[in-house]
Amino acid sequence: MVLDLCSEGTICMNQFGQFFRITIYGESHGNAIGIVVDGFPAGIFIDVSDFSEDIQRRKPGGIGTTNRVEEDVPILLSGIFLGKSTGAPIHIQFQNKQARSGDYEQQVNIPRPGHADFVAYKKYKGSNDYRGGGHFSGRLTLALVAAGVLAKKLIQPILIHATLLEAGGSRDIEAQIDRALENQNSIGGLVECRILNVPIGLGEPFFDSVESKLSHLIFSIPAIKGIEFGSGFQAASMRGSDHNDQILKADGTTLTNHAGGINGGISNGNEIIFRVAVKPTSSIGSMQESINLKEEQVVKFQIKGRHDACIALRVPVILEACAAIVLADFVLQNKASI
Helix, strand or coil: CCCCECHHHCECCCEECCCCEEEEEECCCCCEEEEEEECCCCCCECCHHHHHHHHHHHCCCCCCCCCCCCCCCCEEEECEECCEECCCCEEEEEECCCCCHHHHHHHHCCCCCCCCHHHHHHHCCCCCCCHHHHHHCHHHHHHHHHHHHHHHHHCCCCEEEEEEEEECCECCHHHHHHHHHHCCCCCCEEEEEEEECCCCCCCCCHHHCHHHHHHHHHCCCCCEEEEEECCHHHHHHCCHHHHCCCECCCCCCECCCCCCCEECCEECCCCEEEEEEECCCCCCCCCEEEEECCCCEEEEECCCCCCCCCHHHHHHHHHHHHHHHHHHHHHHHHHHHC
16 A cells, blocks of 8 residues: 655645645544644634634535535534634534435445445445445535635635536526436536635745645545636637736736736736536436446446535535635745745
8 A cells, every 4th residue: 555645754645735734534424524724823713603604605405405414513622722723733523413324225335336436445445434425425525614714714815716607518507407406417517716815926836836736635625527727728729929918017917817827836916716627416316327346247226315416506615615725835834934
């Protein structure tokens, strides 16, 4: 087994970041999920109510979302004393109370197409928690949202806002969701994220560029299949005279923003813009076929459980959280280097 080693030789397969480091844990149907944030400065006010808005934005409830509704009340287990951060690791936990594990009994032997069931079974030799996807579940994005709330406190006045632009290939999102539900199917979507008030100089060339760090964490969001910055893939059909962003002012303001606010892997002071492609939810209501690992033959089956017809509906706030975490890491890195 190949181990991913962090500084001082510690294993960090479930960690991300250098100065703002997060460690995620838990399973969809386990007792709890959570995240530990290390590197958060001392003396910053933190209250449970700070998490309410973003957690609510991630919650299901609308048409096209799962009917599994958890309380999602953050339990602040460490790193906060008398309402302020102490400088010690901050541990945030969420309990799972609405799991229906019986819906997943057939997944012991029949991996769901499009899910991580098959690779998890092979990689962990059948010891993986298959209930609701286990550690691979989108349920764990709640922990990312919680860490993002803390990160947003550190990067002010930087502002981040993500929006679902289209679903099922159309801007008529509601109509596409209705059609998917009617057909017991699912649809994907396109989400755009815009980051304002970004200072010049965040990021490093090559391996720690703003694009590479954002992409690294954003691809940890289940269902993300693509990302583009600025003009993105459209740049392949443009000319340099059109794609180059004319610099208008000494503060770096440009006439256009095809670069998406990043040059040479470093923020240039303009708005950072990127878009992500979210695949259709793999769990659909219609009949499917897969291999029965015990009988070693293809069988027909129908997925049980509670699932989103369009997971992209809940991605914007998660995308914001990931962007905030990456920027917090860069901001703290810049402060440490001064």
